[in-house]
Amino acid sequence: CIISGPPQFKDKGELNEWIARPSQASVDFKCSVCGSPEPNITWYVGDRQINSAVSGGKYKVKRKISLVVEGLTKKDATEYTCVAQNEHGFINHTFELKVIDRVLTKPVIHGPVNQTVTYMDDVKFECKVVMSDLQPHIQWLKHYQVNGSFENENEDPYVHIIQV
Structure with missing residues (x-):
């Protein structure tokens, strides 16, 4: 940034036009600026100024x-x-926030695929989560037979959980 002059944005990549988040989450807008003298930053929600001195509750102004x-x-x-201002001028940037409700969907996975190997050879199965709206939990199960059946009388499968 410059030694003396009006405010400038340090990283325009942080200045997203809008940010979508699921309900009940939080969002952190960043307005990194420089200038000399150091710019004063003021935040607004719509046309209402957020008082950083009593910042709390829903809105928190950090640094x-x-x-x-x-x-x-x-x-x-x-x-x-965000409005950044010093004696040489001001700049501002407006973020548009869109809040979307979470729609729970099943994860999309690739694999595992059937493989044929010779006796005593190693085999590697892969399961890649391609898309998931929540943090996925992957668990590997090994099916086995009892008296020629893979299921018990309640139609529950016979399985061992494999610790990875």
């Missing part, structure tokens, strides 16, 4: 450059603006 909005609901879907 002036970051606005955290917690416990997102559909009502939080609006515009959030």
Whole structure:
């Protein structure tokens, strides 16, 4: 950044036009600026200024450059603006927040695939999670037979959980 002059954004890559998050999550808007003298940063929700001195509850201003909005609901879907100003001028950026409800879906996986190997050879099965809206939990099971059947009288499969 410059030695003396109006505010400038340090990293324009942080300035997303909008951010979508599932309900009940939080979002952290960053407005990293530099300039000399050091710019004062003010945050707005819509056209209402957030008072960083009493920041708390839903809105938390951290080190002036970051606005955290917690416990997102559909009502939080609006515009959030940071304004950086010093005696040489000002800049601003508006983030548009869209809050989406989580739609739970089954994960999409690739694998495992059937393989044929010779007796006493090693085999490697892979299971890749391609898409999941939650943190997936992968568990490997080995099916086995009892008296020629893979299921008991309740139609529950005979399985061993394999510890990986």
